[in-house]
Amino acid sequence: MSKEELREELLKTLSDSVVNFEEEKVGETAQRVLDEGLDAYDAVMNGLAAGMEIVGELYDKHEYFVPELLMCADALYAGLDILRPHIKMEDQDQRLKGQVVMGTVQGDVHDIGKNLIKMMFEVAGFTVHDLGRDVPLEKFAEEQMRTDSDIVALSAMMTTTMMGMKKVVEMIKAKNPNVAIMLGGAPVTKDVTELFGADGYAESAGNAVQEAIKMISRLREIQK
Amino acid sequence: MAAMTSRERVLRLFAREPIDTMPCFSGQGMVTVPAIETLGIRFPQVHLTAENMAASAMRSMEMFDFDSAVVPYDMCTIPEAFGLEVSIYENVEDILFPTIPKKWGTPEEVQIPSDYLQRGRMPLVSQAITLLKERIGRTHAIGTWILGPFTLAGQLVELDVLMKMSIKARAKVEALLDKLVDLIIDLGRHYREIGADYVNLREMGTGADILSPRMFKILIQPRLRKIFESWNSPRILHICGSTDLIIELMNDCGAEAISVDHKNTLSESRSKIGSEVILLGDYDGFTLPGQASFEEIEQAIKRCIESGVDAVWPGCDIWPEVRSDNLKVINSSIKKLGNSPTPAVGRF
Numbered sequence: 001m002s003k004e005e006l007r008e009e010l011l012k013t014l015s016d017s018v019v020n021f022e023e024e025k026v027g028e029t030a031q032r033v034l035d036e037g038l039d040a041y042d043a044v045m046n047g048l049a050a051g052m053e054i055v056g057e058l059y060d061k062h063e064y065f066v067p068e069l070l071m072c073a074d075a076l077y078a079g080l081d082i083l084r085p086h087i088k089m090e091d092q093d094q095r096l097k098g099q100v101v102m103g104t105v106q107g108d109v110h111d112i113g114k115n116l117i118k119m120m121f122e123v124a125g126f127t128v129h130d131l132g133r134d135v136p137l138e139k140f141a142e143e144q145m146r147t148d149s150d151i152v153a154l155s156a157m158m159t160t161t162m163m164g165m166k167k168v169v170e171m172i173k174a175k176n177p178n179v180a181i182m183l184g185g186a187p188v189t190k191d192v193t194e195l196f197g198a199d200g201y202a203e204s205a206g207n208a209v210q211e212a213i214k215m216i217s218r219l220r221e222i223q224k
Numbered sequence: 225m226a227a228m229t230s231r232e233r234v235l236r237l238f239a240r241e242p243i244d245t246m247p248c249f250s251g252q253g254m255v256t257v258p259a260i261e262t263l264g265i266r267f268p269q270v271h272l273t274a275e276n277m278a279a280s281a282m283r284s285m286e287m288f289d290f291d292s293a294v295v296p297y298d299m300c301t302i303p304e305a306f307g308l309e310v311s312i313y314e315n316v317e318d319i320l321f322p323t324i325p326k327k328w329g330t331p332e333e334v335q336i337p338s339d340y341l342q343r344g345r346m347p348l349v350s351q352a353i354t355l356l357k358e359r360i361g362r363t364h365a366i367g368t369w370i371l372g373p374f375t376l377a378g379q380l381v382e383l384d385v386l387m388k389m390s391i392k393a394r395a396k397v398e399a400l401l402d403k404l405v406d407l408i409i410d411l412g413r414h415y416r417e418i419g420a421d422y423v424n425l426r427e428m429g430t431g432a433d434i435l436s437p438r439m440f441k442i443l444i445q446p447r448l449r450k451i452f453e454s455w456n457s458p459r460i461l462h463i464c465g466s467t468d469l470i471i472e473l474m475n476d477c478g479a480e481a482i483s484v485d486h487k488n489t490l491s492e493s494r495s496k497i498g499s500e501v502i503l504l505g506d507y508d509g510f511t512l513p514g515q516a517s518f519e520e521i522e523q524a525i526k527r528c529i530e531s532g533v534d535a536v537w538p539g540c541d542i543w544p545e546v547r548s549d550n551l552k553v554i555n556s557s558i559k560k561l562g563n564s565p566t567p568a569v570g571r572f
Contacts, residue, residue, distance in 0.1 A: 062469065065436040067387035074388070107313065107320035112384050134311070134325060137318075159510045159540045160253075160321045167318070186433070186465055187540070191511065203433075 007038055014047030014079055019054050021071035023078045030079035040086035048079045049123050066112065073119050080123065099149035101140060103131030105164035110157035113184050113202070117153060126151075137164050141171040144179060151180045154198075159187040166196040173197060230291035234365035235421060237535055238458030238480060238502065242570035246535050246562025248555040249292035251369055251424030251460050251483055251504070253541035257319070258548045259283035267544065268314045271298055271322055274351030281352070282360055288551045289559075292365035292421070295352045296345075297541070298322040299371060302407075303379045304344035306336060319544050328381050331389065331400035336407055341414065350418055357419030365421040369462075370411055372427025373404040373447050374435075383429070390435075390443060398443065405447045409454040416456065424460040424483065425451060428540075431465030433487075440470050445477055452478030460504070464539055472496055485539025494532030499567035502534045507554070509538035513546035518553050525557040534566040 001009070010033050017025040026048070033043040055072045058064035064072075100121050104111050111133040121128050129147050131139055144152050152172055156162040165183055172179050181198040193201040228236075233247040255270055260280050270280045281293040300310045300322045308327065313320040328334050337343060341350065349368075356366045371379065377400055378386055389397050412423045429435075430444045452459045461474055462483035471493045474482050481502035484493065488506055497503070507524050516524065528536045536558045542551075565571045 062432070062436075065432070065439070066434045067391050067439070068436075070384050070388050071391060106316070107318075107323060109323045109325060110383060112387075115384070134323060158321075159543055160319075162510070163543070163545070164318060164320075187510065195515065 003036075003038075006036060007042070010036070010038065011043065011047040011050070014043060015051035015054065018048055018051030018072050018075045018079070019058070021068065021075045023071075023075045026075045026079040027082060030082040033083065034086055039088075040083040041088065044080060044083050044087070044123060048076050048083075052076055052120070052123070069116060070112065073116055076119060076123070080119075098151060099127045099129065099147050100151040100153055101129045101131065101143045101147060101149045102153040102155070103135040103140065104133040104155045104157075105140075105161060105168065106134055106136050107164060108156045108158065108161035108185075109133050111155070113157070114153070114155040117155075117184065117202075121153075137168050138171065140168045141175060144172055145175060149179070151182060153182040153184065155183075156185040156187065158185075161185075162187045162192065165198070169196045169198050229362075230364045231362070231421065234291050235458075237569050238422060238460075240480075240500075240502065240568050242565075242572050244563070244572055245559050246529075246566070247291040247365075248288075248537075248558045249290055249365065249367065249535070250294055250537045250542065251367055251422070251462055252294070252426065252509070252538060253297040254284055254290065254294055254538070255280045255297050255544055256284045256288070256542065256546050256548075256551065257544045258546065259287050260544070262287075267319050268312050268316070271296070271312060271345065272348075274348045274355060277348060277352035278355035278359070282356060285360070285364060287548070289555050290364075292367045293356050293360060294367040294369070295356065296349045296368070299379055300324055301345050301349055302340070302371070302376060302411075303327075305340040305346045306334065306343075306380065308380070310344075321541075324379055327379070330385065331377065331381050331396045334377075334380050334400055334403075336403055340407070341411075350414070353415060353419050361419055366419055367422050367424065368415045368420045369424040369426050370408050370415075372425050372430065372444070372461075373401045373408060373451075374444055375427050375429035376404050376408070377401060378429050387434075390439060394443070401443070401447055405450055408451055412451070412455050422458045422460060423455065424462050425479070426462045428462065428464045430470075431463050431467055431487075432469040433466035437469050437473060440473055445473055448477040448479075462504075468492065475501055481534075483537065483539070487539075490528065490531035490533060494567060499532075502568045503532060504535050504537050505533050506539040507536060509540045510543040512538075512554055513551045514543050516550060518550075521550060521553050522557050522561075525554065525561055529561055529564075529566070532567050534569045536562065 013029045104114055118128050154165045169181050183198045183201045188201045188203055228244045233243050236243045270276050277295050281295045285293040298321050303324050304310045308324050311323050311325050415423050459479040460481040461477055461479040464485035467484045467488045475497040483504040484506050486506045486508045525536055
């Protein structure tokens, strides 16, 4: 088997194993990528992320749902944890260099959507400043200022918790109108996003992943 | 016939008997800040005493001409009774509903105390229902709600753990759900015995934007059926979020009434479930009472009725910071536009 054939095979195994949430197999294959001297960044983008792209399509077609997304995410992390330390400096230069602050707003302790989108940002190469959940509102603006992040991603699962996001948007935009603010969560709609003055939204964990996948897909296209 | 009381209107709707006009009510929280302010208390205080809970529900009902009063307001009363800590956000000025900051790591860790009705704020909820029964029970309906087994499990165990275990260790999740089903049956009966006219089962963590219809059928539906088989009418099943894919499964759980939110395609749902079952929904409890113009409100109410609901009610808790005029227009529009027969309920 040529090196290129081996590369293709391992990338496919990584992708398939993410889709089939085979955590152990992803870990073993990621290790094999390193053992064979193949490129770690290539394996992340064209193996793991490619698999997550398929997962997103399956979610879109109502074949996968949130539990499946979570299982796939675990599988992806099993590979990412092994491969990430071995990404070469020159590849790191190619990666997106943005920084993102994220968290669920005070009053909300549901963080599934936030954690899924965090994973996709990490795959894409962003530096993620995860504030966790039930985060006091002023903390988002403070962290954005401290890190000079380009994006702030806020999440709230219920109507009863989403109003805090409006205040965060106001606080951040008052200090830095150029920061892109993404809202996520079941109660968030296009109207709410506009009303709150945010820049984008995803109404479910799956949609959030879809949005992030589009971003990564564009990156993969650029690199081809 | 003498003028119908609010309570009669609600009970007759659930019995599918003719009514004079559509009731204005909810199966979710509908406490409002304007009502709380007249009581001289702050939002966190409505959760902390039976008097505050009952008085705020009653005042919200009176101010906006609702046909029912609903308690409690937060989803933490049962987890708290099980021993989990609750954040009430007593010192926060914004409207924040109580939360559980730290849940159990696995379903096996959950312990259900036999005296749960005497623990935490459970006695307050019971007292609040009793107070409402004493004060308004002759004229107005008293509503309450309980989380469905999966949604309640998600308040007890980290939701991501619960969801993943639903695939890879389903038996452990099922064991917890079965214990919770027994508790929910018991609690629903208790609420009815002390004066609640209706209990809404809120299984909002199981919509098709979260679980597959297949998993709903295997994991959720049999348990909802068991609950509804054990409860007396009226039996209401509420699921918010994406319900188009599971509306027929919802209709096959044994409830007389199905409640959905604005993400449901109402007219399609009505044609799928037929005209026997009571359909409740689905206005946006944030936008309509808090943001919309009067014209938008009337259009939204009209759309709900034309799409085939038997009562227009909010698809989730009403966001407490309502514009008083908006909520008054919502309820007057429902009364005005709801005077014709609906698919499951006739008119005098």
